[in-house]
Amino acid sequence: MELNSIEDIRHALREFADARDWEQFHTIKNLLLALNGEVGELSEVFQWLSDGELEELSVENRIRAQHELADVLLYLVRISDKLDIDLIQAAKEKLEMNALKYPVAESKGNATKYNRR
Numbered sequence: 001m002e003l004n005s006i007e008d009i010r011h012a013l014r015e016f017a018d019a020r021d022w023e024q025f026h027t028i029k030n031l032l033l034a035l036n037g038e039v040g041e042l043s044e045v046f047q048w049l050s051d052g053e054l055e056e057l058s059v060e061n062r063i064r065a066q067h068e069l070a071d072v073l074l075y076l077v078r079i080s081d082k083l084d085i086d087l088i089q090a091a092k093e094k095l096e097m098n099a100l101k102y103p104v105a106e107s108k109g110n111a112t113k114y115n116r117r
Helices: 005-021 028-046 049-054 059-083 087-101
Strands: none
Touching: 005 059, 028 059, 059 087
């Protein structure tokens, strides 16, 4: 299976769910809860690592992180499909909003949230 775009992933996920008759379970709420679970599993990869271990991630942890990141992406794409949201367009719009919210002159080297300055 060749997946070169979010649209390809979107179609593949639809086919995967349809083949298993899972559409009935893929409500926004269920998908969102599953996404939260996957984010938790991704967090577990890093939870007890020291700063040194974080900088030099082991092959095993890198593979675990890769798989969990993929799960997060798949659920995000599935949710966006159910909501008919173009993730690429949404990301572009959000980046533009963030550029306005966090101008370089005020934000460079500063981690303080825009509404707390």
